[in-house]
Amino acid sequence: WNNAELPATRVILATGHSARDIFYLLHNKKIAIEAKSFAMGVRVEHPQHIIDSIQYHCSGKRNELLPAASYSLVQQVNNRGVYSFCMCPGGFIVPAATANGEVVVNGMSPSRRNNQFANSGIVVELNAAKDFPKYEHFGVLKALQYQKDLERLAFTAGGRTQTAPAQRLTDFVEGRLSVDLNPTSYQPGLKSAPLHALLPKLIGSNLRQGFKAFGEKMKGYYTAEANVVGVESRTSSPVSIPRNENLEHPQIKGLFPCGEGGGYAGGIVSAAMDGERCAEAAAVGL
Numbered sequence: 550w551n552n553a554e555l556p557a558t559r560v561i562l563a564t565g566h567s568a569r570d571i572f573y574l575l576h577n578k579k580i581a582i583e584a585k586s587f588a589m590g591v592r593v594e595h596p597q598h599i600i601d602s603i604q605y606h607c608s609g610k611r612n613e614l615l616p617a618a619s620y621s622l623v624q625q626v627n628n629r630g631v632y633s634f635c636m637c638p639g640g641f642i643v644p645a646a647t648a649n650g651e652v653v654v655n656g657m658s659p660s661r662r663n664n665q666f667a668n669s670g671i672v673v674e675l676n677a678a679k680d681f682p683k684y685e686h687f688g689v690l691k692a693l694q695y696q697k698d699l700e701r702l703a704f705t706a707g708g709r710t711q712t713a714p715a716q717r718l719t720d721f722v723e724g725r726l727s728v729d730l731n732p733t734s735y736q737p738g739l740k741s742a743p744l745h746a747l748l749p750k751l752i753g754s755n756l757r758q759g760f761k762a763f764g765e766k767m768k769g770y771y772t773a774e775a776n777v778v779g780v781e782s783r784t785s786s787p788v789s790i791p792r793n794e795n796l797e798h799p800q801i802k803g804l805f806p807c808g809e810g811g812g813y814a815g816g817i818v819s820a821a822m823d824g825e826r827c828a829e830a831a832a833v834g835l
């Protein structure tokens with residue numbers, strides 16, 4: 550099918566939030582796209598027993614009838630949200646880059662949630678309208694370029710492989726390089742790096758204040774036994790693709806931007822529901 554042309558009167562464009570080639574293709578063909586606000590930060594990983602003991606008020610192992618404990622944290626820092634995202638009890642940190650030269654981390658839990666680590670994205674809300682002044686010349690691609698630069702920075706800081714840059718949580722917040730790191734579920738491994746100094750202040754400084762506040766809310770959360778791992782940069786799309794009341798692109802009749810890549814979903818279920826909506830819209834009159 551390579552380079553084959555398939556004529557169609559209706560196309561559902563649901564290529565996800567990481568299909569940068571599609572964003573560039575649309576932009577180069579002068580098909581409208583827009584910069585979108587999103588969130589970026591790091592992934593934090595604790596031994597699961599620490600989260601269990603905080604949430605279940607137990608010491609040592611949790612009762613075997615109880616599932617691995619989770620948490621959800623949010624804090625306003627300097628008028629922007631810092632919050633936990635995609636918390637994975639009993640889970641793994643996984644590589645999620647889509648191109649050479651970048652490091653992106655994400656998280657997942659196996660159905661049994663029986664791994665010995667608890668990880669979560671901890672991210673800072675970013676506003677596309679005002680947070681990227683140095684990227685204005687990229688126009689509607691400014692948030693995407695900012696995201697790319699952060700992922701390249703993680704690649705370089707991690708040692709130019711899929712090894713991810715990391716720091717003990719307390720070292721990150723208190724601003725010193727970690728002499729060594731805690732064990733991790735992240736298979737490619739971690740490399741100690743001064744994330745507190747490397748991350749843009751907008752993200753690093755707000756994260757550091759957020760982590761302190763989380764430590765107040767969950768006693769024991771703020772600990773040297775946790776690692777922060779960079780970077781959690783694919784929480785949602787940095788670009789949105791406009792559509793009208795018929796769910797069609799305003800410039801291209803029959804093109805239906807859909808799902809997370811268009812900016813219409815944030816997760817499996819909402820993406821599936823948007824897919825259903827677009828399929829119904831595309832089928833009208835057939």
Ligand SMILES: Cc1cc2nc3c(=O)[nH]c(=O)nc-3n(C[C@H](O)[C@H](O)[C@H](O)COP(=O)(O)OP(=O)(O)OC[C@H]3O[C@@H](n4cnc5c(N)ncnc54)[C@H](O)[C@@H]3O)c2cc1C
Nearest residue numbers: 563564565566568655656657808809810815816817818820
């Ligand atoms: C590790 C990980 C864990 C996650 N865990 C959860 C979770 O627990 N719960 C949750 O709700 N969400 C989770 N998510 C997010 C969830 O996967 C997405 O929100 C969801 O899949 C978005 O659906 P989508 O259909 O919009 O895009 P996608 O699922 O990304 O699908 C896009 C598809 O388009 C294809 N594509 C891209 N470019 C092209 C092209 N040029 N031509 C043809 N095909 C193309 C891609 O290969 C892909 O198959 C997780 C994501 C990751 C990476």
